[in-house]
Amino acid sequence: MQSFIQNFLNLEIYASVLPYLLQGLWTTVWLSAIVIPLGAAAGLALALGVTQSSSRLIRYAIVTWVDFFRAFPPLVLLILIYFGGPFLGIELNKVGAVVLAFVLNNSSYFAEVFRAGLEGVDKGQMQAARSTGLTRAQGLRYVVVPQAVKNVLPDLVSNAIEIVKLTSIASVVAIPELLRAARDAQSLVFNPSPVMLAAMIYLALLWPLTRWLGRLEHRRART
Template sequence: MDALLRNFFNLEVFQQVLPFLLQGLLTTIGLSALVIPLGLAGGLFVALVATQTESRLVRILIAIYVDVFRALPPLVLLIFIYFGFPFLGIDMPKLFAVALGFLLNNASYYGEIFRAGLLAVPQGQMEAARSTGLSRLQALTYVVVPQATRNVLPDLIGNSIEVVKLTTLASVVALPELLRVARDAQSLLYNPSPIVLAALIYLALLWPLVRLLSRLEHKNMVVRH
């Protein structure tokens, strides 16, 4: 037991590395605050195009995009963007590469969630909104999309939790997010306690969202029954 505590729950190491891990946490929070809204906006755009267009070709292209980027590992995508694009003469900052990679990946997942929400809104809602004098865009903005978002809010929150955890992939382009800082500290101290502390910080960060998600899912189950 002493060896376990010394190697994984070393309080002296915790105290030593905590300031550095908190800096990494700020980077993680900043990345999440960037890529989650981008993914939500991109996913909503994908869902609206998929559900509102009358072009079969456009729907096929959207389906291909969604399938490809849901199947492609985000780590591979990020490596290709950051390390591959320079061979095409396109150099981009680390943060821009991460934002683009997450946008392409997250928009495919958020898009499917939003699409399910939009399809769950009765067609009569659009017709009723249009009958009051609203344009199609206004009806979507003020009537359909809010209802669709409410329908799939637990799924949106659940996916956002996964996105926060996926920000650890930014370490592949040397962005100093929380897990990378912890791994660097581990390699310097030859002790895995920084990794355990990083996990505890992730737990403290995401636990409120997990509880909120559980409450929303329970509420939806009660409403359906």
């Protein structure tokens, strides 16, 4: 037991590496704050294209796009964009490459969630909106989309939580997010305690969201 505490719960090491890990946490937070809204917006646009377009070609193209990026490993995608992009004349900095890879990946998951929400809204809602004088675009904006978001809010929160955890792959291009900071600290102190501390920080960050998600799912199950 003493050996376990020394290697994983070493308070002296926790105190020494905490400032460095908090810097990594800040990187995780601001990176998540960028990619989650962008991914959600892109996913909503894709979902609207699938559910509202009258062109079978457009719908098929969007479905193919979504299926491809849902199946493609995000880590490989990031490596291809950052390290392979220059061979195609596309040079992005580290943050740009991570944001692009994450948005391509998570927008496909958001698209499926939004599609389910949009298809779950009764078609009579749009007809009622149009009867009040709203255009189709206004009906979507003020009537259909808000109801769709409400219907799938637990799934949207769940996606957001997964994206926060997914930011750890940004370490591949040397962005010092939380897990990268913990691994760097581990290599300096020759002790895995920094990684355990990082896990505790992730837990403290995501636990309130998971509890909120549980309440949302419980509320949805009761309706």
